Amino acid sequence: MHRIKKLTAVILSVLTVSGVSVVGSFTAGASGTGAGLAEWALNAYNEGWSYSWGGASPGAVDCSGLIWSYCGGDRMNMLSDAQSNGRDWGYVSDGVPRVHGLGLARTGHVGVYIADGMEVDARGDEYGVCYDEIGGWNNWDCWFKLTAVSYPENGWEQFNGDSYYYEDGEYIVNTSRTIDGTTYYFDSQGRSDTTPSDTSSSSGSSSSSSSSKKSETKQTYWQKGSNGDEVTKIQTRLAELGFYSGSIDGDFGDATDKAFKAFQKAAGLYVDGIAGSDREVLYSDDAPFAQTEKKEEKKEEKEEKEEATEPATEAETTPTSLSNGDFSTGVADVQTKLADLGYFGLDATGYFGDFTADAIKAFQKANGLEETGIVDEATYALLFSDDAVKFTAEETTEATEPTEVTEPAEEVTEEVTEPAETEPVEEVVEEAVETEEYVEPETEQPTEAPKAQGVVYSTPAGPSPLKASSAGTGSGDYSGTASSVANKTNKVAENALADSSSNVQSSVAAQVKRTANIWIWFVIAALILGIAAFVVVKRDSKKQSRYQRYASKKKSSLKEQLNSKW
Secondary structure: OHHHHHHHHHHHHHHHHHHHHHHOOOEOOOOEEHHHHHHHHHHHHHHOOEEOOOOEEOOEEOHHHHHHHHHOOEOOOHHHHHHHOOOOEEEHHHOOOOOOOOEEEEOOEEEEEEEOOEEEEEEEOOOEEEEEEOOOOOOOOEEEOOOOEEOOOOEEEEEOOEEEEEEOOEEOOOEEEEEOOEEEEEOOOOOEOOOOOOOOOOOOOHHHOOHHHHHHOOOOOEOOOOEOHHHHHHHHHHHHOOOOOOOOOOEOOHHHHHHHHHHHHHHOOOOOOOEOOOHHHHOOOOOOOOOOHHHHHHHHHHHHHHHHHOOOOOOOOOOOOEOOOOEOHHHHHHHHHHHHHOOOOOOOOOEOOHHHHHHHHHHHHHOOOOOOOOEOHHHHHHHOOOOOOOOOHHHHHHHHOOHHHHOOHHHHHHHHHOOHHHOOHHHHHHHHHHHOOOOOOOOOOOOOOOOOOOOOOOOOOOOOOOOEOOOOOOOEOOHHHHHHHHHHHHHHHHHHHHHHOOOOOHHHHHHHHHHHHHHHHHHHHHHHHHHHHHHHHHHHHHHHHHHHHHHHHHHHHHHHHHHHHO
16 A cells, blocks of 8 residues: 555656646647736635646646636746737836736746736745735836737726726726716726626717717716706806806806816815716715805904813913822922922922922911911912012921920930940950850940931040950950041031031931931941951950960970980
8 A cells, every 4th residue: 555655646746747847838728818817816816825836726826827727828938928929018117007917027937917006926835826016025027918818908897896998908097988978987096986887888988879879868977068957056056165156057168167176176076077976075065165265264263262262271270279199280380489489499290299298388387378288279379479488497497406306315425425335345355265155245236316407426535445355466456446437427427417407398307317327327337347357356366376375385295295205
């Protein structure tokens, strides 16, 4: 069974190669139309045909196989075959004619022109059949009329469910034509607005029809030269809209033609002066009016009235109330005004927070208003008036320096500088050296300084009694260094607290004092760590000295014993 499968695969491969070899010289007898070829190619794209090299059957084709599967022809030399048979061709760079189903060619590749600048080609294994714009992936060199395809010169052509009308070998666009008494309008893609009843008609006008046929056909359009009751109706409506100012006489003359074209332009219709289906817009309630000078003046007056009656914007209106948590341009205006008066020391952000509420309270107190911290109408009006009282330093001093806050300063100073708690350090160090165990000295931590302005930290004069000594290798005195660090720390705290006691708002001063307290704790912690490190170093040094003495003594004893033996 396995050998049979292999043999079958070999036979199919041979047949495929043979078929491809023969294709080059084979010319099919099938033929078709340009519109039919364009629809065939579009159908291949919509159905998702795959790419198969050498394939020419529906569902699996290569570039030339896509065309050959519809109309046949010289598959391997489509462009040269068209040129040798006198078919029309040209360069794509010079433009492609408005013809459905033209062939497109470049070196080693062919495709099909659909319409309106679009093409279809079998592109490759990774892409299959593609629908793309000319000039995109493919840079086509030439267009040509295939030998096996017929293309119309004049008359109707059906493509993809729409009707197109050809004149001189191309379908017409953006115009209208009267054919057998019926006027047809063609859009920018050449599609007719009405499907003709007889697509075999050639180009022409109503003049080619007999007078008897004219009498039987109901008139559906009016243009320059027409007359009758419908023309009178058209003139009357154009006059109502302001496009026509001539006499209502039922004669579609130059004035009526000019007026109707002006109406078409104003309505966004195709401007050709033909009153056909455009009359539906003309007679509707949505028909545009002519732009006269009088109407422009009335329009400007109306706009001015609307602008005068427009409500004021948020920035122009006076807010009824602003409170903590609000966020608006009105809050930013209030903050800016408070800053100008000296009550607000930050940049305006538009957010109503605690700082803004404190500033409002200070302003209300200074100006004799109830201290609510809310911007009501009275506060807002006074804030932006010339009678607003500015911030003064005396008010801040009274508000930010309560007597009960400054009293604990002496207790804090005593706790920080009291040396009695550090006296046992020398004994602890000595004991640690003797027992070869380290005991961390205990020192009482100072309490946090109260958050008040005017607090000054100081140390008593004279050297600090905090000392440590070591036996054997000498003694070290680090009390002077500790005292110097403490003095510098107190000076930093004194300067920081002195700066924070300037005349600013209570909220900003509190922030500065908290920062100073943090630095005080940081320096004290660093001092304690330094003392601990010093004790550890001295302990190791003491231990090393004791070991050296012990080793020396042991060595001397051993020497004496040996001497005694000898």
